[in-house]
Amino acid sequence: MALMSRRQWLAAAVTVPAAGALVGWRAAVTANAEGIKGGYFPNVWLYTHEGRRVRFYDDLVRGKVVVVSFMYSKCRGVCPGITQNLARVQRLLEPSVGRDVFMYSISIKPDEDTPEVLGRYVAGLGIGPGWSFLTGAPDDIERIRRSLGAVDPDPAVDADKSQHIGMLRYGNERLERWAACPGGAKPEWIAQSIRWMTDEGASRHGTEAAL
Amino acid sequence: MGDTRKKAGTEPATQASERVLGRRDLVRLGLVAGAGSAGYLFSNRAFSAPGRGDVDDAEVRDCLLRGGVGQSGRGNAQSPQTTPFVEPLPIPPVKQPVASLTPAPQVDPLPGEGRTRPHQALTRFPPKKLYEIRQREARHRFHRDLPPSTVWGFDGIVPGPTFHARYGEPILVRNFNDLPQNHRGFGIPQVSTHLHNGHTPSESDGFPTDFFPFVVGGPQRFYDQHYPNVLAGFSRQYPPNGDPREAMSTLWYHDHRVDFTAPNVYKGLAGFYLLFNDKDTGDETTGFRLPSGPFDVPMMFADKLFDRDGQLFFDLFNFDGLLGDKFTVNGKIQPFFRVQPRRYRFRWLNGGPSRFYELFLTDPNDRRRAIPFTQISSDGNLLPSSITQTSVRLSVAQRADVVVDFSQFRPGTSLILENRLEQRNGRGPTGDILAAGQGDALLRFDVVQPGTPDRSLPPPYTFYEVNRPTRAELDAANVRIWEFERGNGQWQVNGEFFDGNEIRASIPEGASEIWVLRNRSGGWQHPIHIHFEELQILSRNGAPPPPNERGRNDVVRLGFNEEVRVFVRFRDFVGRYPMHCHNTIHEDHAMMIRFDVVRA
Incomplete structure (x- = not known):
């Protein structure tokens, strides 16, 4: 898909239908596997920094080991540090990223972070494949943010984007196994936590990496 | 309280x-x-x-x-309706020892064992009783009005069996991970069992990254945990048996796998561990004569x-x-x-x-x-x-x-x-x-109607004095400040994030410290748990603690914006231990630090 102008982007973003009504989502939440998928991973359309249109659940999460962070390109708060950390995590996990582990950074300011803006942002980072920056319709982004729990219980804090969550959600979708760790943690620790989610890492002892 | x-x-x-x-x-x-x-x-x-x-x-x-x-x-919406008070309180069974373990326990990790470090006190406190416990998946009925749920329990029951241990009677528990490795859903089948409140050598304490999986055909299947059941202070101040004032009574054991403690414990991996001695005897006709049996x-x-x-x-x-x-x-x-x-x-x-x-x-x-x-x-x-x-x-x-x-x-x-x-x-x-x-x-x-005669004594009771810090100990104590903060939804302690490999405090064995625990996280409360040694609360928000906080504790309740000063002696054993918030959701989101006790 060709890159869009900001104007085209805004038009596209608002015309994307809200996939799955909230009622359906709630009804689906149970402890069983279908409930977990339906409740936590709204299958909304998103756009990658490369301009690809993808489904959040079907294309990005289903059957994969993933790590998800939230960011926006103009963030001068926690984002630069976390993005830098994740770039090191990606290198530490080589060659797994893009093969066994997938990294996603979702913009919480989709109105200003068009795919093109994210593309330029990514170009400056020098990151490898297997890590997508994502944007989409604001309502859809909001649903993902809420369903992943990236919401501050204080409404004032939650409304302030500069205080947005720095926790990384990581897990293994096939095993419905999910956890989180701070994006500000040391890259080695983040990488280790993610590695424990992979098939190879699941058979390892917790202290193997300990020094 | x-x-x-x-x-x-x-x-x-x-x-x-x-x-x-x-x-x-x-x-x-x-x-x-x-x-x-x-x-x-x-x-x-x-x-x-x-x-x-x-x-x-x-x-x-x-x-x-x-x-x-x-x-x-x-x-x-809510959990399904259940009728209150229709089923009797279950009493977990008392865990029974086994005559022997094969292979026999030894100081160095055995082939097939998840332990990575030698037992530091096995020779000094050879186990008098051996136990074998298996973490298993089971179906458990929380209420007659609900269908059975899938749970994980020690020996497949929730709560797990109750250990009855005694001071002077060291034990070794061989902990088998029999959890389903292809498990889907909440909980992770990798375990590190912590004996909460135990004065336990590090390698048996259940440090969060000491977890081990059970891989079919793979090497790691069990973990030997050695509980010396010894009073603190045995190595220096009160040889050879420790300070009688340090006796503990109600401990519990639970899983402590890093980032997954909340789901694993919620799924059922917890049980009681009761410690008795010649005063708190478990017999209401002897010692303190507390209600027993x-x-x-x-x-x-x-x-x-x-x-x-x-x-x-x-x-x-x-x-x-x-x-x-x-x-x-x-x-x-x-x-x-x-x-x-x-x-x-x-x-x-x-x-x-x-x-x-x-x-x-x-x-x-x-x-x-x-x-x-x-x-x-x-x-x-x-x-x-x-x-x-x-x-x-x-x-x-x-x-x-x-x-x-x-x-x-x-x-x-x-x-x-x-x-x-x-x-x-x-x-x-x-x-x-x-x-x-x-x-x-x-x-x-x-x-109900009277049955068994009550041979316990009525209150009030007097138990152990508290081994209060002396002036000299307080003067010599290193003071550490631990500020629990939250920013961008991430827990920080003194501005840093948890890393299981990073030692945030090294404390010489035998030293005493004053830790100042500060809640600077705003609208949150935190039960802060320090492993390994008990703490004494010196002050809560600058004032003396209330009467029921003047004994020994292993958890400090940090209310909104509170500051609590505690005194801790780090005695007898060495190795890595955590301090963490015991709201297990906070704990799993990295509200934790690692400290190491090192040989002086």
Whole structure:
């Protein structure tokens, strides 16, 4: 898909239908596997920094080991540090990223972070494949943010984007196994936590990496 | 615990709520039940605090995700209905030793063992009893009105079996991980069992990254945990057997796998570990003569959620703390317990994951009556002397042993064990005490006819002195400040994030320290647990601690913006240990530090 102008982007973003009504989502939440998928991973359309249109659940999460962070390109708060950390995590996990582990950074300011803006942002980072920056319709982004729990219980804090969550959600979708760790943690620790989610890492002892 | 100031502040709300109760409310609360009913106040409702108007999105989300009203009482879904007080309180069986283990325990890790470090005290404290325990998946019925749920239990039961241990009798527990490795859903089949409050060598303490998986055909299948059951101070100040004032009584064991402790414990991986000695003997005719045997009853409180299919539900993506709307005691929702009109010792444990409790005894027919009981321990450590209370507060992982004398009640009387601490979300309680009958009914005591003669002694009791720090010890103590903060939804301690490989404090074995624990996280409360050694509270917000915090503790309740100074001696063993918040959701989100005790 060709890159869009900001104007085209805004038009596209608002015309994307809200996939799955909230009622359906709630009804689906149970402890069983279908409930977990339906409740936590709204299958909304998103756009990658490369301009690809993808489904959040079907294309990005289903059957994969993933790590998800939230960011926006103009963030001068926690984002630069976390993005830098994740770039090191990606290198530490080589060659797994893009093969066994997938990294996603979702913009919480989709109105200003068009795919093109994210593309330029990514170009400056020098990151490898297997890590997508994502944007989409604001309502859809909001649903993902809420369903992943990236919401501050204080409404004032939650409304302030500069205080947005720095926790990384990581897990293994096939095993419905999910956890989180701070994006500000040391890259080695983040990488280790993610590695424990992979098939190879699941058979390892917790202290193997300990020094 | 027993904060009268806060109680006094809630009286107007109490009266208001009682004024506006209509018949419909009364029916809902069970007050106007069918003819011939005992008319208990309590339904199985989640909560009924008055004056709820505010709604915030995060709570609504939580509410929806749970498929339940949780505490808020205003959602349109909740755990399925269950009838209160229809099943008896289960008492976990006492764990029995085995004659031998093959291969025999040894200092260095055995082939196939998950342990990575040698036992540091196995030779000095050779085990007199050997145990084998298996973490297994099982089906467990939390209530007769619900279908069985999949749980994980030590020996496949929830709670796990109760260990009866004795000072001077070291034991070794071979812990097999038999959990299903292809498991899907909440919980991770990798375990590191922690004996909470134990004076335990690091390699047996269940450090969060000491977990081991069980791989079919692979090497790691079990982990030998050595519990010396020795009094602290044995190596230097009080050789060879330790300081008698350091005796502990009510411990518990639970999984501690990093980032997954909340789901694993919620799924059932927890049990009691009781320590006896020649004073707290387990026999009511000897020593302190506390109620014993069938009259010494552990109770593990854990609030749970169930989905619309009646299956145990855990919100995987909650960051704040999880509240359940079903209250289990020893794995049963709202059981009843038949008691003889005599003294009982109850060992109350808040098994988490996030709720705080303030426990009261409520007479449904006379709600305004304050029913006293005797608190004998804090965090399972007998107090210097017993304290008469009408309530006791427990944050997550805290314990209180109490003696309740039911001889003051006629057979046929029923009492409700009620949590009256208001808590609306996982961040911590509001601090308000709800009116009697407005809280969470945990269990019903039914007083029956006399049976076994009561040979225990009546209170008051005097137990162990506290080995208070001397002036010289205080002067020599290194002071460390630990500030618990939250920024961008991430927990920080002194501005840094948890890393299981990073040593945040190195303490020479034999040293004593003063730790200043500060809650700078705003609208959050945290039960801070320090592994390995007990702590003494020197001051709470600059003032002397209340009487029931003047003993020894292993959890410090940090209220909103509080600062607590504690004194800790680091004795006898070395290695890595954590300090962490025991709201297990916070704990799993990295509210933790690692400290190492190093050879001096």
